[in-house]
Amino acid sequence: MNNEILKIREQFPILNRMVYGKPFAYLDNAATTQKPTKVVKRVSDYYEWENSNVHRGAHFLSQEATVAFEKARTSVSQFINSSNSSEIIFTKGTTESINLVANSYGNKFLKKDDEILITRMEHHSNIVPWQMLCSRTGAKLKVSPIDFSGEMIMREFEKLLNTKTKIVAITHVSNSLGTINPIKEVIEKAHDAGAVVLIDGAQAVSNLKVDVQELDCDFYCFSGHKMYAPMGIGALYGKENLLDKMDPWQGGGEMIAQVTFDKTTYNEIPFKFEAGTPNVSGALGFEAAIHFLSNIGYDFIVNHKDDLLNYGHNRLAEIAGLKFHGTAKRKTGLISFNIEGVHPYDAAVLLDKLGVAIRTGHLCAQPTVDFYNVPGFIRASFGVYNTREEIDLLCDAIEKVKEILS
Amino acid sequence: MNNEILKIREQFPILNRMVYGKPFAYLDNAATTQKPTKVVKRVSDYYEWENSNVHRGAHFLSQEATVAFEKARTSVSQFINSSNSSEIIFTKGTTESINLVANSYGNKFLKKDDEILITRMEHHSNIVPWQMLCSRTGAKLKVSPIDFSGEMIMREFEKLLNTKTKIVAITHVSNSLGTINPIKEVIEKAHDAGAVVLIDGAQAVSNLKVDVQELDCDFYCFSGHKMYAPMGIGALYGKENLLDKMDPWQGGGEMIAQVTFDKTTYNEIPFKFEAGTPNVSGALGFEAAIHFLSNIGYDFIVNHKDDLLNYGHNRLAEIAGLKFHGTAKRKTGLISFNIEGVHPYDAAVLLDKLGVAIRTGHLCAQPTVDFYNVPGFIRASFGVYNTREEIDLLCDAIEKVKEILS
Amino acid sequence: MNIIEERGNQIVEEFSVFDDWLEKYNYLIEMGKDMPLIDSKYKIKDNLITGCQSNVWLHPEFKNGKVYFYADSDAVITKGIINMLIRALSDATPDEIINADLGFIDEIGLSEHLSPTRSNGLVSMIKQMKLYAMVFKTKT
Amino acid sequence: MNIIEERGNQIVEEFSVFDDWLEKYNYLIEMGKDMPLIDSKYKIKDNLITGCQSNVWLHPEFKNGKVYFYADSDAVITKGIINMLIRALSDATPDEIINADLGFIDEIGLSEHLSPTRSNGLVSMIKQMKLYAMVFKTKT
Ligand SMILES: Cc1ncc(COP(=O)(O)O)c(C=O)c1O
Numbered sequence A, B: 001m002n003n004e005i006l007k008i009r010e011q012f013p014i015l016n017r018m019v020y021g022k023p024f025a026y027l028d029n030a031a032t033t034q035k036p037t038k039v040v041k042r043v044s045d046y047y048e049w050e051n052s053n054v055h056r057g058a059h060f061l062s063q064e065a066t067v068a069f070e071k072a073r074t075s076v077s078q079f080i081n082s083s084n085s086s087e088i089i090f091t092k093g094t095t096e097s098i099n100l101v102a103n104s105y106g107n108k109f110l111k112k113d114d115e116i117l118i119t120r121m122e123h124h125s126n127i128v129p130w131q132m133l134c135s136r137t138g139a140k141l142k143v144s145p146i147d148f149s150g151e152m153i154m155r156e157f158e159k160l161l162n163t164k165t166k167i168v169a170i171t172h173v174s175n176s177l178g179t180i181n182p183i184k185e186v187i188e189k190a191h192d193a194g195a196v197v198l199i200d201g202a203q204a205v206s207n208l209k210v211d212v213q214e215l216d217c218d219f220y221c222f223s224g225h226k227m228y229a230p231m232g233i234g235a236l237y238g239k240e241n242l243l244d245k246m247d248p249w250q251g252g253g254e255m256i257a258q259v260t261f262d263k264t265t266y267n268e269i270p271f272k273f274e275a276g277t278p279n280v281s282g283a284l285g286f287e288a289a290i291h292f293l294s295n296i297g298y299d300f301i302v303n304h305k306d307d308l309l310n311y312g313h314n315r316l317a318e319i320a321g322l323k324f325h326g327t328a329k330r331k332t333g334l335i336s337f338n339i340e341g342v343h344p345y346d347a348a349v350l351l352d353k354l355g356v357a358i359r360t361g362h363l364c365a366q367p368t369v370d371f372y373n374v375p376g377f378i379r380a381s382f383g384v385y386n387t388r389e390e391i392d393l394l395c396d397a398i399e400k401v402k403e404i405l406s
Numbered sequence C, D: 001m002n003i004i005e006e007r008g009n010q011i012v013e014e015f016s017v018f019d020d021w022l023e024k025y026n027y028l029i030e031m032g033k034d035m036p037l038i039d040s041k042y043k044i045k046d047n048l049i050t051g052c053q054s055n056v057w058l059h060p061e062f063k064n065g066k067v068y069f070y071a072d073s074d075a076v077i078t079k080g081i082i083n084m085l086i087r088a089l090s091d092a093t094p095d096e097i098i099n100a101d102l103g104f105i106d107e108i109g110l111s112e113h114l115s116p117t118r119s120n121g122l123v124s125m126i127k128q129m130k131l132y133a134m135v136f137k138t139k140t
């Protein structure tokens, strides 16, 4: 195990936990990542010494918490290089971010027979909100196909784009296949067709450096908990001119400028979209996770994940009877597969007993899994703290599973 | 300072903080309460040793986190005595809970000219979502008046109730006046008129023992952060038969049973309403806060708050030129007032400098404050750790403010 | 003692000879493989108990005052557990099924599979079995 | 040095004789009380800069190439700060106002009031003053 990784692992006490009396390998990072001690400490320090509601009080603690909260917003803004921190709205996570756009943008600007274009590799969170929007407005959901390597078929995508396409919603990185989509090209083509583009970045931000200005996307959604930050916090990036003309989605608390029973006027962005007491500790933990990532640096992260991906693919390919799903040319550290003749549920139960935490099932991407015509995937997904040794453990465990079930 | 309180205060390190080089009194508990070390520790223990996504994985950690998360749901259910833990939906807080009902119940069951009845003492979070619902459906918002003591006028409320009234939404305890509303009576009358009743319990749960079955309310909403729990977590209680027939509000993640592009079917309650990765650490902190409250016991809490309220009223009444707002017969530990001839903003700035953290302004209850025809209130609100000595500090500070501004 | 509980004890005894999880699971997997076949005409949507991860089909019959269960699953460990449940619950009167205490599953050390949070449909299956028993009871 | 910065330095000097916050605030409050009256016809909605906590009315005039500001607030501490700002910014050319560095507020130790998170409308007021200067500039 190399030194750098060892130093990273020291920040994650949970990795030393024993499961069923044995050390275990946490390879379920696409579901949620573990949290470095600095992130955890930022949260507890806040509660033990700084806690207060924000924006509302003139007193010292409230003022201090507000400054810290807004500084966290600026950190998130810099993290994805948005031009203005008021373009960052704090949400619970990717799911809420997408629902916000589907409601605040969708309800206002979509009408019957307009089209929303997604792909076959979306997570349920980037499918269901659009289905619900369609049933509210009469718009239609169109699905761009993928090929068996798990890549978009660009000319099919282009064929589906037309003047009726009002929203293109696409994942930056697929949570079931690991594919990194050519979203820059997608965004350009969608803009040419006059559509706005929402990017589901849930799986991207921990793996790639994201620059929303360079991408020129209209909305970008991500979750803290998948990038080493606490649960219950995430972000929606939106271009200022779009956010400005959207109506608020939720009402209450500080999202208003003035309330009377006759007429309520709304606050400016981002506050217009942040009804209710925000998750201040979550935002501070989010910021600490951003520092954690920048300290390591994306060069290191990308290299290390590529190494795990290649090593993993090679090692797993040595095992007879494995069928891989998702072999795109550009991938993150995520491998999905099936074991011939083995139901993924059986594999999951036994791998767990053997000390390997992976995920199986439809991975909240049922249409993608259905496309491969299997009852579920087995997915190993890597975090920055994972090692080749843990992949060896996975491989040994798979051999053992095959033996048990043979 | 009595012994019991001393033991409670030891659990709140932040109370020992110095502000502007002096000890300070935190009297802004209606905005948010401080967190006992056990709550903070529950959150950090979770992240350091137990963290995983829930419901989704068959592996050990995920299983363990799921059990813990569902146990927290059961604790919340027992806390308000709901008959079934599937009647508890985890949300970000009161605001999200109310918005959920306004959308999932409101959009489906309200139509043009139906009426929603609230009171003059609601928080913006219990006004704006209904205004937005009215503008979506053509329903009308009706406002039941209050008198100058800050109490509902029951016969006016009865007059406003009629067969068109579909929803009655009322706060259990007013955040600006401290009034404890006779909600049991309100619920009975509303039910007789055929309306469903939503109770905003944000200010109630830390002050009173709540029993939703005894109240027979249809929905009950509250926030963790106002009852010694972390931010970013709260709950919606809803009667099972109502929740069952409501449509989901947000789409994504685990709220589905099955997703295809043709047809998506939704999960059962409570999961139907919990789209996206939930805030597991928040839920566990919520549970720890419930234990903190039950260990102290509501008898003690009510007694102590009553003592602070009475002592506070008496001491403040000795100061010349104070005008009180909210003098209802049944009140929680909250005192709102103005100093004659002093703008509340000036008072706030100086009280802060003198080491007293109170809140001033419209308190997110602008229509209530407008009713008293002042530019804002000064509000001192007590937590279970506050002391008579801190009230003395407040009184001394007010005298000083008057002197400075005279 | 209820006949179902007796059968449960019998199963617990069988499992008690195993020292570690691996042997237990091997036995469970054997039970899955040994499971009586179910006529494919019963593997229809109406009989499907959906769990997130593996499908379970359950078909009941009522003959001479007793309930008989037939089932299948696409996952072999699930099948093992089903077979165990059928051994215990099938061929019993509605009352016996309704009143049966299924504590034996705990005793074997497989309760993790029956946690409502383990989305494998087994909890729903037991619920469904007791429900069928209740329905048959009203018919008698 | 810009005339506004010179005036700022003057104000910093006045404040520098005070040792503690109380004396500073007393002086600020005096400045609030001493603030020139504004004609009530200017205290209209159009001139209102809404902050959450206190109202600020701001009225500009442009005479002989210079901008003059008149203002009021319902809170006396806010008035003190406004008076200070007017002393610094009023009676200056649009360019001087646009280019003015208002660091002196920091130096006095009142920057907390100018934090955008302190919802007292002062940040909006400074923005508004600079905006008026820009508008007048285009008129010259
Ligand atoms: C009575 C009342 N209702 C609703 C809320 C909103 O709660 P939250 O901001 O936690 O959503 C509050 C607190 O701000 C409140 O006091």
Ligand SMILES: Cc1ncc(COP(=O)(O)O)c(C=O)c1O
Residues within 6 Å of the ligand: A030, A031, A092, A093, A094, A095, A096, A123, A125, A126, A171, A173, A174, A175, A200, A202, A203, A223, A225, A364, B253, B275, B276, B277, B278
């Ligand atoms: C690609 C993708 N989109 C959306 C989500 C939803 O994120 P969250 O559950 O944090 O809202 C996830 C993770 O579950 C994901 O992997």
